[in-house]
Amino acid sequence: MKKSKKHKIGMAPGSLVYMGDITTEKPTLSLIDYCEDHLHEKMIEIADLADIKPDEKNKIWLNLSGIQDPNFISEIGKQFNLHPLVLEDILNTDQRPKVESYGDYLYIVLRNFEFKRSGNLSSRQVSLILGKHFVLTFQEQVTECFEPVCERLRNGRIHIRQAGTDYLAYALIDVIVDQYFSIIEDIGIHCETLEEKLLRKPSPTLLQKIQVLKRESMELRRGVWPTREVINNLIRNDEGFFEASTVLYLRDIYDHAVHVIESLEAVRDLLAGMLDIYLSTISNQLNKEVRALTVVTMMFMPATLISGIFGMNFDKMPLLKDTFGFWIAIGIMALIAIVMGLHFFRMQWLSRRGI
Known part of the structure; x- marks a missing residue:
């Protein structure tokens, strides 16, 4: 659970x-530690930081996970x-996501996303510092x-060894933006699966999943949109x-970021359409149920009327004391119900298409 920002109230700026x-x-x-001719890669301790000496020939990339x-x-x-x-x-x-200049180095903040099989999107901050002969990256966890x-x-x-640390920074930003495409593809596949289930049998569970995807796509958009401005x-x-x-390569990343945003807009429209399909389907089902109840009510309404008439407290009524009066009344009720049933069937109110 994240700490509340209340913990920092009253602290001096720069408090860690x-x-x-x-x-x-x-x-x-x-x-x-690398240059054109060699590369040394190792895990170090905090005490080894004093031995790091980046220069024009030997460039370094230090990553803290x-x-x-x-x-x-x-x-x-x-x-x-x-x-x-x-x-x-x-x-x-x-x-x-932002970029700030501190004279000798740039401080860049990006968001790294991961779309899990459960349909949940996790977001982690990645901080990158670009200096003249070094690049520092900070991640919340090992990825x-x-x-x-x-x-x-x-x-x-x-090329990547010959170029300066600016090219290394570009390459790191590039892989983060490229992962956005993979996430959007996973979200798209998830949307298609939900859409198929939605058309077959809508349920509140599917509605909940649609809302989750909508929320996750909005979170991804909030991370990608400022990333475009950073680039x-x-x-x-x-x-x-x-x-x-x-800079030419950075322009390519910018195009990718724009493409990601456009893809997210398409996903948002798709989710909105799925939500409309769900609401329309539920409304249609409700209308069918109301129609079925209406048909049943109308079929039995004449019988209710006839029984109500014969239930009035009058001494002299037709068929009231007749030997076959009861059966005649029942026959009339049944005949009216059958005629109305045939009428509703011809109107397809009693067919599977109608109900």
């Missing part, structure tokens, strides 16, 4: 308090001279999110952190 809901993740530090311990964040901040407000934002895990970038570095892809700010490159060649 973890505001997320993951409390069991053990912090792990991974370091990739598990940010629950403010001491880890504080030590990394001291080693790389990070502003206290940046460290505070890293621990405040409900940040909106496979950045594994494709690690593989490219391990496989000796010349747009990086493309403008006012601070000069990205080479001109890398």
Whole structure:
């Protein structure tokens, strides 16, 4: 359970308090030191931070998975001279995607989403710091999110090793945005399955699932929409952190983000249509039930009228004391009911299509 922001009331700006809901993740530090000719990858301890010396030849990527311990964040901040407000934002895990410049480095916040089989969407904050010769990433828990970038570095892809850390930052942002497509595809498949069930047999359970999907798609949209603005700010490159060649790749990510937003709009329309189908189907079923009750009522209404007439307290009434009076009345009732039943059947009110 996430900590309430009431815990931070009265604290000084830059106070390090973890505001997320993951409390069991053990912090792990991974370091990739690379250049065009070599790559060293290892797990390190917090005490090893003092030995990290990024320079123009040797670029580093430091990834922290598990940010629950403010001491880890504080030590990394001291080693790389990070502003206290940046460290505070890293621990405040409900940040909106954004990009901020702090002179020597950029601070970028993104959202990493995962669509589970149960139909629930989980959202985790990813913080990225781009310096001249280093990239720092902070994740709430261990994920496979950045594994494709690690593989490219391990496989000796010349371009990513030759390029500066700005290209590495681009590659990390790219894999996050690309995962949005996979999530939208999963949501689309889930929607199609629900739509088929909805057309066969609507139920309150399906309605609940539709509402859950609608809520999850809105949450995804809230994460993707500001991400587009983040990428747009990086493309403008006012601070000069990205080479001109890398800006071209950022434009490609921007197109992907726009495509994701358009796809989410289509998903939203699909869910709205499914909700309309559900309401229309339920309304149609209710109308059929009301029609069935109306037909039954109308068929027995003449019988009720006849029995009511013969039930009046008059001494002299036709057929009242006749030997066959009862059977004649019953016959008249049955005949009227049969005639009305045939009439309703011809109108398809009694057929399966009508009812």
